Every structure is written in structure tokens, then in C-alpha cells.
Amino acid sequence: MTYSLTINGQKRTVSVDADTPLLWVLRDNLGLTGTKFGCGAGLCGACTVHIDGQPVRSCSVTVSAVAHASITTIEGLSVDRSHALQRAWIAEQVPQCGYCQSGMLMAAAALLRDKPQPTEADINSAMTNLCRCGTYPRIKRAIFRASGQTGNPR
Amino acid sequence: MRTVLALSRRGFIGTMLAAGGSVLFYMNVASQAVAASSPAAILLNGWIRIAPNGSVSVFSRTTELGQGALTSLALIVAEELELDPASVTIEMAPVAEEFMDTTPDGPAYYVTWASESSRDMDRRMRKVAATVRALLLRAAAQTWGVTDTECSAHNGIVRHTGGRTLSYAALAPMAATLPVPQDIEPKPRANWRRLGHATARFDIPAKVDGSAVYGVDVKRLDLLVATIAQCPIFGGRLKSVDAGAVEKMPGVKKVFALEDAVAVIATGYWPAKRGLDRLRPVWQAGERKAADTGAQYALLRQAVQSPKHLFLPEGAQEAELLTAHDAGMAAATTHLDAFYDVPFLAHAPMEPMNATAHVTPQGAELWVPTQFQSLVREVVAEILGLPQEKVIVHTTVVGGGFGRRVEIDYAIQAAKIARHVEQPVKLIWSREEDMSRGYFRPMAVMQLKAGLDAQGQPTAFSFAAACPSIMDYTSERRHGVTEEEVDHYGLANARDWPYAVPGQKIALASTDLDVPVTWMRSVGSVASVFGLECFLDEMAAAAKADPIAYRRHLLRHRPRELAVVEKVASVADWDKPAAMGRHRGFGMNVCNGSVVAQIVEIEVSPQRAVVLHTIYCVVDCGIALNPDTVVAQMEGGIIFGLSGALFGEISLKDGAAVQKNFDSYPLLTLAQTPKIQVVILPSDAPVGGVGEEAVPPVAPAVANALFAATGQRLRSLPLMRQGLTLVDRI
Numbered sequence: 001m002t003y004s005l006t007i008n009g010q011k012r013t014v015s016v017d018a019d020t021p022l023l024w025v026l027r028d029n030l031g032l033t034g035t036k037f038g039c040g041a042g043l044c045g046a047c048t049v050h051i052d053g054q055p056v057r058s059c060s061v062t063v064s065a066v067a068h069a070s071i072t073t074i075e076g077l078s079v080d081r082s083h084a085l086q087r088a089w090i091a092e093q094v095p096q097c098g099y100c101q102s103g104m105l106m107a108a109a110a111l112l113r114d115k116p117q118p119t120e121a122d123i124n125s126a127m128t129n130l131c132r133c134g135t136y137p138r139i140k141r142a143i144f145r146a147s148g149q150t151g152n153p154r
Numbered sequence: 155m156r157t158v159l160a161l162s163r164r165g166f167i168g169t170m171l172a173a174g175g176s177v178l179f180y181m182n183v184a185s186q187a188v189a190a191s192s193p194a195a196i197l198l199n200g201w202i203r204i205a206p207n208g209s210v211s212v213f214s215r216t217t218e219l220g221q222g223a224l225t226s227l228a229l230i231v232a233e234e235l236e237l238d239p240a241s242v243t244i245e246m247a248p249v250a251e252e253f254m255d256t257t258p259d260g261p262a263y264y265v266t267w268a269s270e271s272s273r274d275m276d277r278r279m280r281k282v283a284a285t286v287r288a289l290l291l292r293a294a295a296q297t298w299g300v301t302d303t304e305c306s307a308h309n310g311i312v313r314h315t316g317g318r319t320l321s322y323a324a325l326a327p328m329a330a331t332l333p334v335p336q337d338i339e340p341k342p343r344a345n346w347r348r349l350g351h352a353t354a355r356f357d358i359p360a361k362v363d364g365s366a367v368y369g370v371d372v373k374r375l376d377l378l379v380a381t382i383a384q385c386p387i388f389g390g391r392l393k394s395v396d397a398g399a400v401e402k403m404p405g406v407k408k409v410f411a412l413e414d415a416v417a418v419i420a421t422g423y424w425p426a427k428r429g430l431d432r433l434r435p436v437w438q439a440g441e442r443k444a445a446d447t448g449a450q451y452a453l454l455r456q457a458v459q460s461p462k463h464l465f466l467p468e469g470a471q472e473a474e475l476l477t478a479h480d481a482g483m484a485a486a487t488t489h490l491d492a493f494y495d496v497p498f499l500a501h502a503p504m505e506p507m508n509a510t511a512h513v514t515p516q517g518a519e520l521w522v523p524t525q526f527q528s529l530v531r532e533v534v535a536e537i538l539g540l541p542q543e544k545v546i547v548h549t550t551v552v553g554g555g556f557g558r559r560v561e562i563d564y565a566i567q568a569a570k571i572a573r574h575v576e577q578p579v580k581l582i583w584s585r586e587e588d589m590s591r592g593y594f595r596p597m598a599v600m601q602l603k604a605g606l607d608a609q610g611q612p613t614a615f616s617f618a619a620a621c622p623s624i625m626d627y628t629s630e631r632r633h634g635v636t637e638e639e640v641d642h643y644g645l646a647n648a649r650d651w652p653y654a655v656p657g658q659k660i661a662l663a664s665t666d667l668d669v670p671v672t673w674m675r676s677v678g679s680v681a682s683v684f685g686l687e688c689f690l691d692e693m694a695a696a697a698k699a700d701p702i703a704y705r706r707h708l709l710r711h712r713p714r715e716l717a718v719v720e721k722v723a724s725v726a727d728w729d730k731p732a733a734m735g736r737h738r739g740f741g742m743n744v745c746n747g748s749v750v751a752q753i754v755e756i757e758v759s760p761q762r763a764v765v766l767h768t769i770y771c772v773v774d775c776g777i778a779l780n781p782d783t784v785v786a787q788m789e790g791g792i793i794f795g796l797s798g799a800l801f802g803e804i805s806l807k808d809g810a811a812v813q814k815n816f817d818s819y820p821l822l823t824l825a826q827t828p829k830i831q832v833v834i835l836p837s838d839a840p841v842g843g844v845g846e847e848a849v850p851p852v853a854p855a856v857a858n859a860l861f862a863a864t865g866q867r868l869r870s871l872p873l874m875r876q877g878l879t880l881v882d883r884i
Binding site: 016017019020021024027028029031032033034035036037038039040041043044046073074075077078081086089090093094095096097098099100101102105120121123124125127128129130131132133134135136137138139140153 | 219220221222354355357358359360361362363364365366367368370371373379404405421422423424425427428502503504505506551552553554555556582584585586782786789790791792793794797815816817821822823824825827829830882883884
């Protein structure tokens, strides 16, 4: 099957089977490898992208389901690391191995779009992605920083 | 030709002019390194290059795993060479003998482990870089006919007091021809302007925009993707597989059988995975001693009560040690005796195991997220029947290692698969393979006993551990570890306990369980510190003493450890009662030249719901090269340790692992994570490890806090399977 997808504002055409997860279309067919494969079961969130603005685990949605949607990946968050979250991620020195961070940033970006001044409880409920290196405290601080909130999380 | 350097000048710093006009500065101090290292401590060697355009680059033999080691390396070189750290480029050294650490009779290593990277760089790279600076100053002095002391180096320029200047690049060719002084001392710490100050890590920007290229992201022309199903029963084999239908599926190129696995090669991961899921491989189970966790526990529990290997501290005599122990036990008025146990754990780095290989008649090229490049090269060359020089190993960015990527099974598989196709092949394990196929952190059962006098003070103590030997399984056993050698990692911290407890008897029962095991972050310290620090609390409770007051007395001759304990007690306000409803527990780890103590503050509801509120962590890691990296490693180590302590367990049923993904092997989440407060104690001690050392204290600290809260002593990990549930903090 041939699908015409809108990814980071561009039309892209791929020929894949209808059951192919969006994750593998992005990675293997379109070369957008910033979106990561972590668990293949929607459990870890490393593959989080935005579909029509909503954070979605791209390993668990098929290409046929998103053919008419607008998809944003980490490569489309900004062209020059200028998104407030990317700047905050660097300022707070968040990543360690970094593998989960594309998904973390996409989840956080969706949160800030909904709630520009999230509370700590908002952050807790929105940020359900897994990090094995243990960067959670810095992720929380970086979201506070990016949303212009002063003071440290509790 | 730039890599051809003789190893005949061991122990000396040397220089050479390289093709293209770059100047290399190198050092090989293998003979010293051997003396300084433990058997598992393998060191980094390095080269500094000054190119004609003035750019300075440094070769690293350490893999950047997110621990910030390469930034520390750049800081060290920048400090001694008086450069802006951002102007120093770090490159992975080619995987070739010239860049490895050699041992007199053994193999050459290119490996990242044992919290060694920064410690090794500090010992060696500072001296190399300082010597390069001295050579540049001497070259300038000779050019101008002045003395070295009239010259100074700053930001790539050597300046004479009279005002003349020459660039490092202009001086480097001459510097490379000068006799190399062997006695140059690095800058005193008081003169540091870069080291010891928080510095932003260089690897971070590429990790916030998706541009960092991990192993799974490797792109090659005509790349094929493979995925694999390995025999789920440890020790089993592939009996048969019918590939016919699957090889006709769209995108599938080939089904490939290995001895204990079957792989599908396809145009992408998804067609490969779909093909693999359609295969019905028939497995043949091997013989095994115990097929499930209960039976394995029974074997260990029996073995730990009659351990074969008594640990003898240096200078100790077996008979005297046993006599002192028995006398101490006989003199005691109270006897304590407890079993502790920890399960198998999966490393579960977020990036599943993978490797890319391209095998041609001329040689092989691999792209591997690995901690052990030299072993990849050696074993792949052997398998493919190639000389090692024909195997090129590239290190990719690594999505978490934690010790798992010291093993090279996935790289071997990639090479075996790729030799049967013309194109390069990227092998990606599914998460289920990654989690359930080992290698695991060894399961262990420990027995601890103590005799206490009427005042509650210890008169004798014993620690025995039963666990499988890492040496029986790790690929590193190729490197000359004999069958007789005891895997002392099973004892870990028990061998060098800082507490002044008389009459100690430490023993090991290596007990094989037919399950592959390997190094995991902090190795045996996690198990042993869990047993030791919890049991110390049991001793304190028997003595009706406060847990920290009890330890203070036993650490009275250990000022460094005592200072860390005092600091964490003060930061956590230990000597005041905890807030209403809160309970606290303590744990400490002394390892790899560092001391880490933690106090955990928790709350437990009547329904046994547990909230982790705060963890106070104090570390004396010697000189902190990049303090923010130290804090990050403490935070990360605590969270890694909490996942294991609270939930982590790989259990076996019918010879196969039960847990296959994060639903049954949960990691701590952001919402569950406590507030973590880290204090770095100022220290002039040599650089200590920080990558592993925060992991072990947290399990006993939580268990001790749970005891304070509930009166129930939990002696088995993970803690949250025992009628307790962890809930979000806010």
C-alpha cells in the first residue's frame, strides 16, 4: 500500500504494508531515526511523536491509522534546538545516555502546549515515559524552567 | 599510517610526527597500570593530536555511555594544555593494539567498565597533557633562545615574557622531536580553572534533537535489518525450523538458523519481526540443575550454609581467623542469624541490543554500541577466519550499557548473519529478547551471623554468599581466567568492610544455575551491601541502639567514612525525630575509591502503600572532576538502584525467563521518584568512581526505613512484592 503522510510539515510518500507501525515507517522508510525503538509495546514511550498535536507512542499505531494526520517528530520540534524545552534540557543537563530523551521531549512539548504553566502533579501525570539512566529529577526541573516557572520542584 | 606506534617504550611518554603533519603525543604506562588495577580494572590510554590548523584532538578508549566520561577527558586535557575545553575534540581511538592497554602476559583491552574511566584518565591523561605543555614551552624557549620559565601557554599560544608568541600548531613539530621529560607534574589543584567546576557535557546537544546516532540508527547503503529469536530455555538449542512460508513473505530476504537461535533478515525491522513471529522454531532443552526460581533458591540456600571458599584478608592465616571467629561467637551473649537474597536482574538499557555488520571477502566492518571493542574485534575475527586487522569496529553512541554491553553476543550474531549476505546487516533484538535472554545480574542468597556482647557490641561476624559465578559466563573468561579462580564479586563489599567488627569470617559458595550472568552496574556490591547494611541495622536493633549511632562507633577508626556518615546525618536532620508519619533508613557503600551514604525518608500507609519522599545522598568521590556529572551519576544510580530494589526481578519457569517487557519488569517512574538531594564532600583523595557507587546503598536504606515504619524486616528483594505497593509522591 502507498501512504501519503504529513510529517514535520512535509508530504512524504511510503509504500508499506498497512499493519506497519508508524515507528518503523519513520525510522526505516523515512530515515527519521530520532524517534527511538524501546519496547515495541507502548510501555516505555521512547517512540513518542505528536499526531495532530497529541503525544502518541508510534510503535503502537499503524501507518494506515495516521494517513490523514499531521505528524511531528523530534526532528520537527525545532530546526535548531531552539524550542524552549530543548534549551532547558541543555541548561539542566538532562540527558545521560539520551536514548529516551526524544520521547521525553515530545511528551513534555505536548504537556506545555496544553498547560503552559504545569504543576508538579501535571508533570507527574503527563510524563509517563521510562528512563533507565534516572534523569527524572532533571526532566522535572527542565519542564519548570521551560515554562518560565521559578523555584525548584518539591 | 598514523596509528603505527611501537609498544617497546612502556612506561614512557613519547611523541611522534604523523602523516599529514599532525603531531601525536602518547603514553603507554601498562606496567604501572597493571600494578594499580584490580583484575577487572582496565585502563584508558590516550593520544593528543595537534593538527597544523591548531585544532587539538584527543583519542578516547572509553565509550560514552551517558556517564560524561568524554567531557571529563576533554576537561583534563584542556586544563593541562591551557585550552578552552570546547576547543578540544574527543574522538574514539581506532580499535587497534596501539591504542589498548596491555598486560605483561595477557590480552590487550579496549573496554569501559568498573567506574575506571575518570579515575584512569586522571592518573594518566593529566600527566600526558602536562608533558605536552612542557614540550611546547621548551620548543618555544629553544626557538627564542630563552628559558622555559620565561614562557607561558594560554589558549593555543605560547608567549614569552618579552611579548613574542608562537602557536601550539607552529611549535608542535619541533616539540615532537625533543627528548620527553618523564617527571612533569600536572598543575596543582589550586591552579585549576576548568577541572572541578561544573561543565556542560559535549554529548548533550545531539541528544535533544534526535541527531545522535545510536547503534540502532546506523545507516548504510543497501542496509538489511535482522531480528532474532533465541532459545528461551537457557542452555537449549534450535532443533528445527521451517523457513519456507516466511521466506516468501513481503520484505523477507532470508531465514537464518544459528545453533541456539533463528534470525529473519528483511528490508526493515517490521517485515523481519513479522516474519519471525510467524516462524515456529522447535527448541531442544538442555540438561539443567534447576528449572525454576524456587528450585534455584533452594540450591543457593543449601550451598550458602557450607561455603567452600574462605576469604583470607592479606596476611591472615586460616587457622587463626577461624579460631578468632569461633572464640568471638562463643563469647557472645546474643546471636543473630539471617538469610538475605536478591534475584536475577536484567540490565534493560533503553536501547535494545543491536549491532551492524558488513562482511566481505576482504574483511569485516562493524558498528556496535559496545563497552568492549577489543573483544568484539578479537572474537569476530576468529569466527570469520580473518586477521584482527581486517576487522574494523566503530563505536556508536550507546543507549545505556550498565555492564550489559561488556558482553558481545549480539555482535557475534550480527557477524555470523552478515557473512551470508552481501549487504550490511543490522541486527536488532526485540525488547522481549533483550530482557529475557540474559546475561543477568546473578541471583544470590547470603547468610549473615553475628555475636553480640552484653552491651550489644559485635564479638564475631560471618558473611557467606552463594551465587553463580560471572567468570563462568562472561565473554571475558576468554582472557585467561581459569576455572579454579573464585569469582570474588559474589562477596564484593564483605571483603573490605569499613566497620570495626572483630572475628570476621567471609566465605563464598559459587553455585552454578545454568543461567548466563554478567557484570551489572556495581556488580556484587548491590547484593552484599543489601545484606550487610540491613544486617547492621538488625545488630543495632538487638543492641537497642540508633542505627547511625551504632555505625559511628564501628567507624571510629575510619575518618573518611565517618565524615560522610556525619554529613548525611546532618543534611537529613537524622538526630531530630522524623516528621510525623515519616520513617528513615540508612545505607552506605565504600567502593572504587568512593564513599556514598544515603538516608531514605518514606511514608507507609495502614494499607501498606509506600511513598518515597526524599533521599539524601552524600558522596566523597575524591576530587570531583566535573561536579555536575557527579550529581547526575548519584541521581541516576539512586533511581537505577530503586528500580531494582523495589520491582526488579527476573524469575524462571521451566528454564525460561518469565519477564519479557516493561509491564512485568517495571522501572521506577518520574511520578514515583523521590526528591533527591546530593552533597559532594570536598576531598583531596584521588579521583574515585561515581558511575556505580550510588546504586548499592539505596536498597538497604529503603528496607531499613520500611523496618522503622512497619517493624517488619524484609530480607528479600524486590521489596514491593511483599504486600507493599509504591504510590506516586504527589
